[in-house]
Amino acid sequence: MSTPHQTPAPAAPVLAVEGLNVGVRNTGLVHDVSFTIGRGERVGLIGESGSGKSLTGLSLIGLLPEDVHATGSVRLAGVDSDIISASEAELSRLRGKDVAMVFQEPMTALNPTMRIGDQVAESMLVHGTAPDRDAARKRAVELLAMARVPNPGAAARAYPHQFSGGQRQRVVLAIALANDPSLLICDEPTTALDVTVQKTVLDLIVNGVEERDAAMLFITHDLGVIANVCERVLVMYGGRIVESGPVMEVFRNPQHRYTQGLLAASDLVSSDAHRQLPTIRGTVPSAGRFPAGCVFNTRCDHATDACTTQPPWMEIAPDQGFACFHPAGTEEEADGELASTTTAKGSEDEDRVPYDGALLGAEHEPSDPAVRGQITVSDVTRRYTRPRRSLFSPAPTIDALRGVSFTIDPGERFGIVGESGCGKSTLLRILAGLDQPTSGSVEIEGTDIARLSTRNLRFLRSRLQLVFQDPMSSLDPRMRVKDIVAEPIVAQRLRPPKGTLSEHIERLLTEVGLRPEVASRYPHQFSGGQRQRISIARALAPQPAILLADEPVSALDVSVRAQVLNLINDLVDQLDLTLVFVSHDLSVVRHVCDRVAVMRDGEIVELGPTEEVYTNPQHDYTKTLLAAVPDLRAALAASRDTPERGMPGA
Amino acid sequence: MSAGAVGPVSAESAGAAPKRSRRLPLSAVIGAAIVGTIVLLALVSYVWMPYNPTRIDALSRLQGFSGEHWFGTDRFGRDIFSQILMGSRTTLFVGVVAVGIATVIGVPLGIIAAMTGRWTSEVMMRTNDLLLAFPALLLAIMLSAIFGGSTLVAMVAIGIATVPSFVRLIRSGALQVMQTEYVMAARAAGRGPWSIGLRHVLPNVTSLIIVQASVAFAIAVLAEAALSFLGLGTPPPTPSWGRMLQESQSLLFAAPRLAIVPGIAIALAVLGFNLLGDGLRDHFDPRLEDR
Numbered sequence: 001m002s003t004p005h006q007t008p009a010p011a012a013p014v015l016a017v018e019g020l021n022v023g024v025r026n027t028g029l030v031h032d033v034s035f036t037i038g039r040g041e042r043v044g045l046i047g048e049s050g051s052g053k054s055l056t057g058l059s060l061i062g063l064l065p066e067d068v069h070a071t072g073s074v075r076l077a078g079v080d081s082d083i084i085s086a087s088e089a090e091l092s093r094l095r096g097k098d099v100a101m102v103f104q105e106p107m108t109a110l111n112p113t114m115r116i117g118d119q120v121a122e123s124m125l126v127h128g129t130a131p132d133r134d135a136a137r138k139r140a141v142e143l144l145a146m147a148r149v150p151n152p153g154a155a156a157r158a159y160p161h162q163f164s165g166g167q168r169q170r171v172v173l174a175i176a177l178a179n180d181p182s183l184l185i186c187d188e189p190t191t192a193l194d195v196t197v198q199k200t201v202l203d204l205i206v207n208g209v210e211e212r213d214a215a216m217l218f219i220t221h222d223l224g225v226i227a228n229v230c231e232r233v234l235v236m237y238g239g240r241i242v243e244s245g246p247v248m249e250v251f252r253n254p255q256h257r258y259t260q261g262l263l264a265a266s267d268l269v270s271s272d273a274h275r276q277l278p279t280i281r282g283t284v285p286s287a288g289r290f291p292a293g294c295v296f297n298t299r300c301d302h303a304t305d306a307c308t309t310q311p312p313w314m315e316i317a318p319d320q321g322f323a324c325f326h327p328a329g330t331e332e333e334a335d336g337e338l339a340s341t342t343t344a345k346g347s348e349d350e351d352r353v354p355y356d357g358a359l360l361g362a363e364h365e366p367s368d369p370a371v372r373g374q375i376t377v378s379d380v381t382r383r384y385t386r387p388r389r390s391l392f393s394p395a396p397t398i399d400a401l402r403g404v405s406f407t408i409d410p411g412e413r414f415g416i417v418g419e420s421g422c423g424k425s426t427l428l429r430i431l432a433g434l435d436q437p438t439s440g441s442v443e444i445e446g447t448d449i450a451r452l453s454t455r456n457l458r459f460l461r462s463r464l465q466l467v468f469q470d471p472m473s474s475l476d477p478r479m480r481v482k483d484i485v486a487e488p489i490v491a492q493r494l495r496p497p498k499g500t501l502s503e504h505i506e507r508l509l510t511e512v513g514l515r516p517e518v519a520s521r522y523p524h525q526f527s528g529g530q531r532q533r534i535s536i537a538r539a540l541a542p543q544p545a546i547l548l549a550d551e552p553v554s555a556l557d558v559s560v561r562a563q564v565l566n567l568i569n570d571l572v573d574q575l576d577l578t579l580v581f582v583s584h585d586l587s588v589v590r591h592v593c594d595r596v597a598v599m600r601d602g603e604i605v606e607l608g609p610t611e612e613v614y615t616n617p618q619h620d621y622t623k624t625l626l627a628a629v630p631d632l633r634a635a636l637a638a639s640r641d642t643p644e645r646g647m648p649g650a
Numbered sequence: 651m652s653a654g655a656v657g658p659v660s661a662e663s664a665g666a667a668p669k670r671s672r673r674l675p676l677s678a679v680i681g682a683a684i685v686g687t688i689v690l691l692a693l694v695s696y697v698w699m700p701y702n703p704t705r706i707d708a709l710s711r712l713q714g715f716s717g718e719h720w721f722g723t724d725r726f727g728r729d730i731f732s733q734i735l736m737g738s739r740t741t742l743f744v745g746v747v748a749v750g751i752a753t754v755i756g757v758p759l760g761i762i763a764a765m766t767g768r769w770t771s772e773v774m775m776r777t778n779d780l781l782l783a784f785p786a787l788l789l790a791i792m793l794s795a796i797f798g799g800s801t802l803v804a805m806v807a808i809g810i811a812t813v814p815s816f817v818r819l820i821r822s823g824a825l826q827v828m829q830t831e832y833v834m835a836a837r838a839a840g841r842g843p844w845s846i847g848l849r850h851v852l853p854n855v856t857s858l859i860i861v862q863a864s865v866a867f868a869i870a871v872l873a874e875a876a877l878s879f880l881g882l883g884t885p886p887p888t889p890s891w892g893r894m895l896q897e898s899q900s901l902l903f904a905a906p907r908l909a910i911v912p913g914i915a916i917a918l919a920v921l922g923f924n925l926l927g928d929g930l931r932d933h934f935d936p937r938l939e940d941r
Binding site for chain 2: 432433434454458461462464465466468469470473474475476477478479484487488491492535538542
């Protein structure tokens with residue numbers, strides 16, 4: 001990844017967006033977006049769900065869905081027509097040639113029935129940039145080599161399913177760059193990839209764009225990626241650009257209160273002694289439901305009556321400015337490495353009432369209090385047998401776990417980190433008694449659950465509970481919130497500690513920062529963060545001693561992630577829980593856990609106190625993993641050491 | 651400031667309290683109207699018909715639309731409108747019973763096939779494939795050969811023949827549900843397999859059941875018509891819409907009316923049940939509540 005360019009954007013921009021508005025019927029989704037990108041400039045577009053960042057990206061290439069309409073103007077250098085008003089015929093001449101796009105999901109971006117080489121060659125044949133099929137194929141192999149697809153000659157003859165996600169994304173990149181576009185749009189190109197793969201793909205994108213001196217718009221929610229890839233950033237919220245400017249200046253001295261809150265919430269290192277992270281209160285409204293005036297006014301601690309009108313654009317420099325009546329710079333010194341002001345704790349957390357009920361699963365309480373919440377895993381293996389491929393050879397097997405051993409002490413916060421396919425989810429399922437190990441033993445509170453039948457596992461259900469990754473799929477859409485939260489109690493015919501079941505549920509909902517009135521609603525009426533709260537309330541319902549969390553914040557927006565992490569932290573403290581926290585996100589695990597196990601290929605390669613593993617990793621894989629994380633702080637610190645140019649206030 | 655009041659409830663649901671009493675979708679209303687009319691016709695036929703639908707009247711053969719005979723008469727002088735009234739009983743009865751048999755047998759089998767282990771599931775599905783490959787008409791012919799052609803045999807045959815398509819569809823839907831994290835959460839909460847099947851899987855495949863039932867109803871009505879047409883369904887002289895079609899065949903060019911009237915009746919019934927099914931599916935989906 002390279003350092004920012006020395007010179008500001010050249011006078012003639014490659015892309016000029018002016019007054020772009022996008023909407024569905026009467027609902028505006030993107031409002032009055034204007035920006036330019038110069039030749040060779042890499043611009044990041046950052047935003048959370050519903051911010052309109054993807055729609056903005058799609059309108060630049062004329063790919064908006066049928067019922068979505070856009071107004072304004074999008075001009076591309078060297079193209080006569082305006083992309084917004086261009087006909088489909090004009091657009092298809094320009095897509096893939098003058099402007100190309102890389103999408104988020106590499107698994108569906110390629111045609112599964114077409115050879116890789118032909119798919120790369122196709123884009124050149126369509127636009128006539130290759131004289132004939134043979135030349136196009138030859139060029140395709142070169143492009144695959146450029147994208148560092150291993151063994152490009154053979155790869156060109158292979159089909160998409162033979163490649164991993166990261167390799168497919170390289171192929172998609174090769175297709176996008178085949179015709180040397182003047183503008184490349186990347187919409188979360190690495191979000192679906194593992195960190196180590198993400199780094200190589202990001203490097204490829206940056207190199208590919210630099211070689212061609214092309215302009216790039218990089219859309220993502222990840223501030224760390226932006227800091228490492230882009231020179232300039234546009235911050236979007238509620239369909240508007242609320243702040244823009246050079247990455248280092250925006251990230252060091254954010255002006256808009258949203259940018260400030262976002263930076264604070266994504267910085268997991270600067271938490272206080274109780275591991276409380278700064279948060280932005282409330283949730284991100286769904287698209288089109290943002291308030292009038294300043295789109296951030298319902299979540300902003302500095303909002304006043306003035307904020308009910310749209311704040312004007314305050315220009316600091318060309319290509320740098322913000323839209324806020326109460327900018328951050330006005331009342332604090334601008335020397336912070338990151339915006340370190342702690343925005344007030346979310347109102348949801350203030351509503352929380354600590355829970356003091358008696359223990360529900362008291363009858364299952366271990367006889368020896370010393371083992372309460374203890375987990376001992378010894379030499380656990382798990383082998384999956386695939387369906388047989390031939391009558392004469394044995395069925396193929398996959399070893400998801402190859403001899404995993406560790407002990408988690410009562411009350412400990414234990415992290416498990418690894419990339420996809422490392423066996424961390426299998427391990428979690430085995431700990432939860434939802435899967436059985438092929439060999440080895442798993443002791444929960446002194447009882448070996450590895451060989452217990454489902455019937456005898458019942459005690460586990462009140463001692464150990466789970467929080468899942470995907471807040472969309474972890475709650476039954478056909479059940480009301482109260483039935484969802486009550487499920488562990490009803491299923492085991494437990495008695496609530498005091499009062500009626502519905503009182504218990506109301507207490508639990510208050511406990512996780514939701515209003516008791518929401519009990520009769522359905523999950524779809526809640527945002528992702530709120531659904532995760534419901535999921536946590538369900539896990540706490542039988543008052544377990546152990547909480548297993550499977551990537552509980554990976555699917556959440558940055559500003560909401562901090563709230564949920566704070567909540568988990570508080571609850572683990574108050575209820576004296578043992579926490580097992582599985583994640584691919586190293587910084588989250590570092591923030592939450594005391595001890596961490598790094599997993600790879602079904603084995604634990606490194607295990608130790610979190611700080612030690614992070615500051616002084618022993619295993620090569622841990623080192624690779626840590627080096628691959630696009631770190632916001634590191635990127636800012638690096639640029640501080642080598643100041644690019646004088647910046648106001650720095 | 652107002653933000654505090656918004657609190658934990660998201661903006662999308664803060665404005666309006668959830669309303670349970672939603673208006674039915676238009677398609678459901680139209681579907682219900684058509685189905686309701688057919689049910690009404692069937693009920694009316696028990697207390698009143700303009701003529702005895704089986705009475706032969708040689709003097710008024712093959713009459714057209716008139717005030718005396720609303721839909722005319724057939725070649726034996728029987729009143730078509732009375733026959734339609736009487737035939738609606740058979741049609742409804744066959745449809746309801748056949749779909750009932752298919753649902754009651756097919757849905758549990760589909761869910762069980764999705765929830766059991768690989769081997770049980772394989773055996774169930776391969777048996778199902780075998781039945782699926784067996785033509786429904788052949789089954790009906792076999793059953794009629796054994797028990798004699800009757801409305802009852804026809805609807806049992808249609809019902810049994812429809813079971814495999816239910817099993818297949820419901821299993822694929824149930825498999826998807828079994829993959830979700832909420833089923834995993836339910837297992838972690840201590841729910842047993844029966845309880846999961848009943849509380850999580852069944853409610854989440856209801857939309858499939860409703861749509862499949864409405865399609866199956868339409869097919870059953872057509873199958874009954876086809877069986878009667880072949881003389882394997884409702885025996886004469888009891889009128890059924892399918893038999894009316896069959897009898898119209900030889901006079902298709904001389905009196906097309908004889909085919910058109912029961913044809914429209916069948917088409918309307920099929921349309922009504924499909925519309926009703928689609929509408930009900932949307933109505934009972936809590937996810938569509940806010941729209």
